[in-house]
Amino acid sequence: MKILHVVRQFSPSVGGLEDSVLSLARIQRDLLGLDARVLTLDRLFGETDRLPASDIVQGVPVRRIAWRGSSRYPLAPNVLRHLGDATIVHVHAIDFFFDFLAATRWLHRRTLVASTHGGFFHTRALGAIKAVWFQTLTRLSIRAYERIVACSYSDAQMFAPIAGRRLLTIENGINQQKFHAASAADPTRTLISFGRFARHKQIDLLFPLLARLRTSGDDWRLIVAGRPADQSEADLATAARAAGVTDAVRFVIAPSDEELKILFGQSSYYACLSQHEGFGLAAVEAQSAGLIPVLSDIVPFRRLADQTRIGIVRPAADLDAIAHDILALHDSGDAALRALRSHAIAESSRYDWNDVARRYTELYGAIYPASGRSPAHVPLDAVREGNPS
Structure with a gap:
C-alpha cells in the first residue's frame, strides 16, 4: 500500500x-x-x-x-x-x-x-x-x-x-528512544521550554514565573530552546528583560535533537503555559526524558496529568500559584524528585x-x-x- x-x-x-x-x-x-x-x-x-x-x-x-x-x-x-x-x-x-x-x-x-x-x-x-x-x-x-x-x-x-x-x-x-531518560539525574533548579516560538505558547509568561522562583534563590534558571515562528528571539529577550531575569535565561536557537538532550541533562522541569494544544507532544517527550511538567490548565494537559499522575497544572495566568507549587515540589527533597523523574519516564511509555x-x-x-x-x-x-x- x-x-x-x-x-x-x-x-x-x-x-x-x-x-x-x-x-x-x-x-x-x-x-x-x-x-x-x-x-x-x-x-x-x-x-x-x-x-x-x-x-x-x-x-x-x-x-x-x-x-x-x-x-x-x-x-x-x-x-x-x-x-x-x-x-x-x-x-x-x-x-x-x-x-x-x-x-x-x-x-x-x-x-x-x-x-x-x-x-x-x-x-x-x-x-x-x-x-x-x-x-x-x-x-x-x-x-x-x-x-x-x-x-x-x-x-x-x-x-x-x-x-x-x-x-x-x-x-x-512519541519516539520512545529520542529523549529517553535525558534529564538531569540529580535535581536542578532549571526549567526548560522547547519548540516553536509561537504566541499561543505564551513563552513570555515563563519570565515573570522565573522572577517569582528567584525570590527563593538566584540559582533558578530557564532555558528557552526552539525556532522562531510568529515570535522572534528578540521579542522573547525583550520580555525577559522586562521581567528582570535576562541573566538567568539562555536562548538556544534551532537545536538538534542531540543538542536538546544535552540541554535536558541540565534541567529538571519542563514548562509550557500554552493557550492551546492539539495533543501536547512536547510535554510527553519531556516526560520521557524524566522532566517534571509544569503546564497550563487546558484539556490535553489536564488529561495528560490525570493519566500519568505527575506534573503541575494551573491556569497560565496564576503565576504565583505555579511558582508556589514548583518551590514546594522542589523542597520535597532529592529522593522524592528522583522518584518523580523515574515515574515520568515510566508513564511516558503508554504513548x-x-x-x-x-x-x-x-x-x-x-x-x-x-x-x-x-x-x-x-x-x-x-x-x-x-x-x-
Missing part, C-alpha cells in the same frame, strides 16, 4: 506536527511494510530560502512543492501534480491541503484520510472568522474524507459535531508511536476497499502551477 502524507511544514522545521508525521511515516516504512512518503511545502514559514525539491529524511522520501500566499493558509494547487500513484492520501492538519484535496476529489479520486492536529484554533486571532469557516467550509470538506482522525480527546470534542461517524480518535505518540502507527495502518486497510474509487492520474495541465511567493 502506498501512503502519501501531505503536511504544510516538515523537517527541517521543528514542531509537534512535523515530528508526528515523520514518526508515523518512518515506522510505516521500517516496520509495517508500507511505501510511505511525504509531500510538503518548499519553504519554512518566515524564511525566504527554498529547500531542496527532493530529499530523504530518516529514510522517508520527501517531495517539496512551491506555494504562495500567507502561512495561515498557504496556497499550493500544484499538489495535484504530485499525488503519484498513492493508494491513500493522508492529510495532516486543517488547512489549504485539507480543503483543496476535498474539493478536487472528483478529479484525483484518491482515498482521503485526515488527522486533526488541533485544527486551526491554536490562537484566538480571527476567532469569529475561524468559527464560521469551521462550521461551513470545514464541515463541507469533511464529506470527502473516509475518516477524520482526532489526534487528542480535545480534538475529538471539537470535531464530533461536524464529523459525525467519520470521526475516530488515535492519540499521537508509543509503534502502536499508533499500527492503528493507522489498520485504519488504511479497513477503509481502502470501501472507498469504491480507483486512483486517477492527474494530467500535468489539470492545474496551473501559479507563481510562488
Whole structure:
C-alpha cells in the first residue's frame, strides 16, 4: 500500500506536527511494510530560502512543492501534480491541503484520510472568522474524507459535531528512544521550554514565573530552546528583560535533537503555559526524558496529568500559584524528585508511536476497499502551477 502524507511544514522545521508525521511515516516504512512518503511545502514559514525539491529524511522520501500566499493558509494547487500513484492520501492538519484535496476529489479520486492536529484554533486571532469557516467550509470538506482522525480527546470534542461517524480518535505518540531518560539525574533548579516560538505558547509568561522562583534563590534558571515562528528571539529577550531575569535565561536557537538532550541533562522541569494544544507532544517527550511538567490548565494537559499522575497544572495566568507549587515540589527533597523523574519516564511509555502507527495502518486497510474509487492520474495541465511567493 502506498501512503502519501501531505503536511504544510516538515523537517527541517521543528514542531509537534512535523515530528508526528515523520514518526508515523518512518515506522510505516521500517516496520509495517508500507511505501510511505511525504509531500510538503518548499519553504519554512518566515524564511525566504527554498529547500531542496527532493530529499530523504530518516529514510522517508520527501517531495517539496512551491506555494504562495500567507502561512495561515498557504496556497499550493500544484499538489495535484504530485499525488503519484498513492493508494491513500493522508492529510495532516486543517488547512489549504485539507480543503483543496476535498474539493478536487472528483478529479484525483484518491482515498482521503485526515488527522486533526488541533485544527486551526491554536490562537484566538480571527476567532469569529475561524468559527464560521469551521462550521461551513470545514464541515463541507469533511464529506470527502473516509475518516477524520482526532489526534487528542480535545480534538475529538471539537470535531464530533461536524464529523459525525467519520470521526475516530488515535492519540499521537512519541519516539520512545529520542529523549529517553535525558534529564538531569540529580535535581536542578532549571526549567526548560522547547519548540516553536509561537504566541499561543505564551513563552513570555515563563519570565515573570522565573522572577517569582528567584525570590527563593538566584540559582533558578530557564532555558528557552526552539525556532522562531510568529515570535522572534528578540521579542522573547525583550520580555525577559522586562521581567528582570535576562541573566538567568539562555536562548538556544534551532537545536538538534542531540543538542536538546544535552540541554535536558541540565534541567529538571519542563514548562509550557500554552493557550492551546492539539495533543501536547512536547510535554510527553519531556516526560520521557524524566522532566517534571509544569503546564497550563487546558484539556490535553489536564488529561495528560490525570493519566500519568505527575506534573503541575494551573491556569497560565496564576503565576504565583505555579511558582508556589514548583518551590514546594522542589523542597520535597532529592529522593522524592528522583522518584518523580523515574515515574515520568515510566508513564511516558503508554504513548508509543509503534502502536499508533499500527492503528493507522489498520485504519488504511479497513477503509481502502470501501472507498469504491480507483486512483486517477492527474494530467500535468489539470492545474496551473501559479507563481510562488
